Amino acid sequence: MxxxxxxxxxxxxxxxxxxxxxxxxxxxxxxxxxxxxxxxxxxxxxxxxxxxxxxxxxxxxxxxxxxxxxxxxxxxxxxxxxxxxxxxxxxxxxxxxxxxxxxxxxxxxxxxxxxxxxxxxxxxxxxxxxxxxxxxxxxxxxxxxxxxxxxxxxxxxxxxxxxxxxxxxxxxxxxxxxxxxxxxxxxxxxxxxxxxxxxxxxxxxxxxxxxIVGDMIMNYTGTGFVQGRVGNGTGSASPRGVYQAADGKWLSIAASNQGIAKRLFAAMGRPELIEDPRYATNEVRMQHNDELQEMVVAWVAERPRDEILKVLDEYEVVCSQVNDASDIVEDPxxxxxxxxxxxxxxxxxxxxxxxxxxxxxxxxxxxxxxxxxxxxxxxxxxxxxxxxxxxxxxxxxxxxxxxxxxxxxxxx
Incomplete structure (x- = not known):
């Protein structure tokens, strides 16, 4: 009943x-x-x-x-x-x-x-x-x-x-x-x-x-640009995406504002990137997104996922492991x-x-x-x-x- x-x-x-x-x-x-x-x-x-x-x-x-x-x-x-x-x-x-x-x-x-x-x-x-x-x-x-x-x-x-x-x-x-x-x-x-x-x-x-996807409509009516598929990025902020660690496991990073981007670069051991004219603001980071993403991909691939997540948490970078159903059920x-x-x-x-x-x-x-x-x-x-x-x-x-x-x- x-x-x-x-x-x-x-x-x-x-x-x-x-x-x-x-x-x-x-x-x-x-x-x-x-x-x-x-x-x-x-x-x-x-x-x-x-x-x-x-x-x-x-x-x-x-x-x-x-x-x-x-x-x-x-x-x-x-x-x-x-x-x-x-x-x-x-x-x-x-x-x-x-x-x-x-x-x-x-x-x-x-x-x-x-x-x-x-x-x-x-x-x-x-x-x-x-x-x-x-x-x-x-x-x-x-x-x-x-x-x-x-x-x-x-x-x-x-x-x-x-x-x-x-x-x-x-x-x-x-x-x-x-x-x-x-x-x-x-x-x-x-x-x-x-x-x-x-x-x-x-x-x-x-x-x-x-x-939810309304920005793409505004962008088209304002600029004439038709947004296409960009994989795990948003097309509006960088660096952001899903990355594979050295043990084959996946995690996400979302450096979607200036403070988080700065902390991510520090966590990567590259604090000077925030002063680089190519990566100093989100606008220019998006213009050089491919090369910036290559840096993040390479850094994440150097260590196991748990180790990467621990470092990112220490630097208060927005991140998460990519969970399957078993991960979710076991998460406290x-x-x-x-x-x-x-x-x-x-x-x-x-x-x-x-x-x-x-x-x-x-x-x-x-x-x-x-x-x-x-x-x-x-x-x-x-x-x-x-x-x-x-x-x-x-x-x-x-x-x-x-x-x-x-x-x-x-x-x-």
Whole structure:
């Protein structure tokens, strides 16, 4: 049985109805759940959220689904049926927030658009996540994270000059847009506290990522320069990059301001470089970046990684080892601050995952206890919020409108 959302946190008492599937909208739901909201996840009664089928898996349970949905309550309702849409509208009338990630226009066609839900519940905050947003020529185009990563310009500048444009091997755009959607939802709730009025939050998959790479757009409009791929550099500060030590292990160095560059040169035993006209300022360092990078590469390659990192730490140079998953799990800092245990899942056993993305002083971390099965909380939620009797719920289940949580159904 999945535990309800933590009672502590700045969003304690906020009820969220999550109509989203896959990645971005459920990420928003997880952000809100992490800080105290009660998140009710509406899933298809037959297949559930498609993310349940994501790999990697263990014993039929998706790690990705578990990470984004632990602690939520699953209600299985068929949105393709009139009865199912009626139930969702009634549930929305009891909610503070509705998160959805259908193509723009779909919610209106179902009679569940913002104006309809706000007529029932003027304080409702509807957060819509879509590929290209609710307005503009592309609003009806389907969009996943890969499209956002390429369309935003990110993939074009990611990689090396001799390699193709590269999308990341994880849900980068979805995650960024999901976190942005949670921020927008929180801002709408804040305004509602002052005015009593709800709002419609419109988040596209590509815009948060385009914001991150926005300097390249400004540079083009200001100078006409089209930024290309620069490998592990930023194209804006030097020296910066990922370097291989003598033992074959990798580390990163970011001398992204004047003070750090000066300390790096001192750590390398070359303090005079900061006086050299070719390396005295970041602007000239970028003009001579290739030769400067060769110096750093050669210096790092002289010693094992731990020794290089020790020297860099002594000189307060921004640096890190390049971590794989095993490095992260064994790191005492991440163990204390970041990693949390997902418990209560027989399929997964004991696993660790990243916890909340930020911390509040004095607030206990949320508990992640189990992963909801499809419709596990249908009876509980429909009884609690809509006062339906067991007979009414059974009739809805027999009609296929809902999946009752009392019926044990194996996971896909």
């Amino acid at each position: 999945t535990a309800p959302a933590a009672k502590a946190g700045p969003l304690a008492g906020v009820r969220v109805l999550e109509l989203g599937s896959m990645y971005a909208a459920p990420t928003c739901g997880r952000m809100l759940r992490d800080f105290g909201a009660d998140v009710i996840k509406v899933e298809d009664p037959t297949s559930g959220d498609y993310a349940r089928q994501w790999t990697p898996m263990k014993n039929g349970q998706s790690f990705g689904f578990a990470r984004l949905n632990s602690g939520k309550r699953s209600v299985a309702i068929d949105l393709r049926s009139d009865g199912g849409r009626d139930l969702v509208r009634r549930l929305a009338a009891q909610a503070d927030v509705v998160i959805e990630n259908f193509r723009p226009g779909r919610m209106d066609a179902w009679g569940l658009g913002y104006q309809t839900l706000a007529a029932d519940n003027p304080g409702i905050v509807v957060t819509s996540v879509s590929g290209f947003g609710q307005t503009g020529p592309y609003k009806e185009k389907p969009g996943f994270g890969t499209v956002a990563e390429t369309g935003s310009g990110f993939a074009y500048i990611n990689g090396w000059p001799e390699t193709p444009p590269t999308s990341p091997p994880f849900g980068f755009a979805d995650s960024i847009s999901g976190i942005s959607a949670a921020m927008g939802t929180a801002m709408a709730l804040f305004r509602r506290e002052r005015t009593g009025q709800g709002d419609h939050v419109d988040v596209s998959l590509y815009e948060p990522l385009m914001f 800092h991440f163990q204390e601050r970041t990693l949390v245990e997902l418990t209560g899942s027989e399929a997964l056993g004991r696993v660790l995952m990243p916890g909340p993305v930020l911390h509040f002083a004095g607030e206990a971390a949320p508990v992640y206890d189990g992963v909801p099965s499809i419709g596990e909380h249908t009876d509980e939620v429909l009884t609690e919020l809509l006062a339906l009797s067991s007979g009414e719920i059974s009739a809805l289940a027999e009609a296929g409108t809902v999946r009752s949580g009392k019926v044990a159904v194996p996971e896909l």
